[in-house]
Amino acid sequence: MTTMVGEAQVGPMLRSWRERRRFSQQELSNRSTVSTRHLSRVETGRAHPTPDMILHLAENLEVPLRERNRLLLAAGYAPRYSERSLDDGSLSVVMDGLRSLLDAHLPYPALLLDDYWDVVDTNAAISVLLAGCSPALLEPPVNVIRLCLHEDGLARQIDNLDQWAGHLHHQAVSRAERTHDPRHHALVAEIVGLYGGTPRLDPTTGPVLTLRLRTAGGVLRMFSTSAQLTTATDAALEGLRLETFLPADEATRGLFSVDPA
Numbered sequence: 001m002t003t004m005v006g007e008a009q010v011g012p013m014l015r016s017w018r019e020r021r022r023f024s025q026q027e028l029s030n031r032s033t034v035s036t037r038h039l040s041r042v043e044t045g046r047a048h049p050t051p052d053m054i055l056h057l058a059e060n061l062e063v064p065l066r067e068r069n070r071l072l073l074a075a076g077y078a079p080r081y082s083e084r085s086l087d088d089g090s091l092s093v094v095m096d097g098l099r100s101l102l103d104a105h106l107p108y109p110a111l112l113l114d115d116y117w118d119v120v121d122t123n124a125a126i127s128v129l130l131a132g133c134s135p136a137l138l139e140p141p142v143n144v145i146r147l148c149l150h151e152d153g154l155a156r157q158i159d160n161l162d163q164w165a166g167h168l169h170h171q172a173v174s175r176a177e178r179t180h181d182p183r184h185h186a187l188v189a190e191i192v193g194l195y196g197g198t199p200r201l202d203p204t205t206g207p208v209l210t211l212r213l214r215t216a217g218g219v220l221r222m223f224s225t226s227a228q229l230t231t232a233t234d235a236a237l238e239g240l241r242l243e244t245f246l247p248a249d250e251a252t253r254g255l256f257s258v259d260p261a
Contacts, residue, residue, distance in 0.1 A: 010075040015043040032060040051077045066235040083235035107256045115239025117144045149194040159212035166201035210248045221248040
């Protein structure tokens with residue numbers, strides 16, 4: 001009985017992912033080299049796809065690993081991708097490598113974030129950005145979006161809050177559209193609530209959008225970069241992002257170059 005229910009679900013689930021990607025059956029057929037006739041039969045439940053076919057279509061639809069497991073389960077198959085705790089010993093080589101990148105970015109701030117913008121780890125320079133934040137917002141799990149937009153966090157210290165809120169909202173909406181994860185949609189709603197409306201992402205006049213943050217040492221002007229593991233086969237690792245900040249002017253560079261000793 002479970003398998004029959006799964007068979008009725010996996011086709012519509014694949015069709016939903018295709019429609020979310022705004023692919024026609026013909027476009028998915030061209031990408032995957034699976035005939036439109038067979039795609040139609042799979043989506044309507046008239047053909048039961050093998051695990052390899054499900055994963056092949058999911059790869060071409062860029063379905064996140066966690067959702068690929070759900071597709072397999074819906075078809076009555078075992079999940080293929082693990083989702084270990086980031087503290088699991090089997091991930092230590094990867095996590096140690098990522099943490100070494102945090103330290104290598106010193107003297108500038110860097111954070112390791114999970115798929116929901118919760119902080120996994122940071123380097124020591126991040127403390128410069130967090131001065132003045134409410135201790136309650138710094139209790140784990142620390143969420144970077146909430147920290148930036150909450151009035152007891154960084155919101156009152158960010159000179160270009162409208163721009164930065166628009167940037168964060170755009171990032172959250174893009175991720176929610178890619179994953180269709182309810183937690184990502186909840187983050188989009190939280191941004192709107194904290195900001196007091198839907199922020200706009202207006203064009204910037206400079207070459208990059210900078211974060212302008214008032215601190216005791218002066219206004220920091222920084223731009224950020226984001227890196228992601230492209231070879232992850234664990235769902236938890238797939239969502240990790242290494243976020244690094246770099247100085248956008250000489251004054252900011254000088255502030256971070258000062259030796260605390």
